[in-house]
Amino acid sequence: MSLAEADIDCRVGARIRELRAERGLTLDGLARVADVSRAMLSRIERGESSPTAQLLVKVCGGLGITLSSLFAATEAPASPVSRRADQPTWRDPETRYVRRNVSPPGTGSAVEVVEVEFPPGGSVFFDNRRVTGTDQHVWVLDGALELELGGEAFRLETGDCLVMRFGQPVLFRNPTARPVRYAVIISHGAARP
Secondary structure, X not given: OOHHHHHHHHHHHHHHHHHHHHOOOOHHHHHHHHOXXXXXXXXXXXXXXXXXXXXXXXXXXXXXXXXXXXXXXXXXXXXXXXXXXXXXXXXXXOOOOEEEEOOOOOOOOOEEEEEEEEOXXXXXXXXXXXXXXXXXXXXXXXXXXEEEEXXXXXXXXXXXXXXXXXXXXXXXXXXXXXXXXXXXXXXXXXXXX
């Protein structure tokens, strides 16, 4: 594990511990609602594990937040500008996909923007059933992406956009031999009729 990976693991662990404490959850309580072993959760909080995206989605579900909310920088002062060099990135140790939180942190905006680079042939499953009342748009910037959402399959090409509501499982898959780059725009506000 590189120093950068160890640093992000420590920051993710500290953020989970902080959010757990804010919600008044014990380690056992979060482990139970997230359906993650207490031992694994403890290792994550201590920065001793590089959790996968699937595992982090379970923990986020237990905390009632999105994955991008977990990665939001809490220590940065609010600014309307988010410089690329300062945007937090994270690489899933299992699928090797890279996610970058693009949105300026601490602004209070109900919208988050995340950029994802997904490797060739990769796939990842997110069980978003515990996070409700949140919409996301998946906008393919370059390449092709397949999604399975609640039993329905979609194929998105460069420029295509799919809107979906959290609250159901979703499978992301890159069916091609080259990376796909896409943006995820997450809205925590109420959906319009």
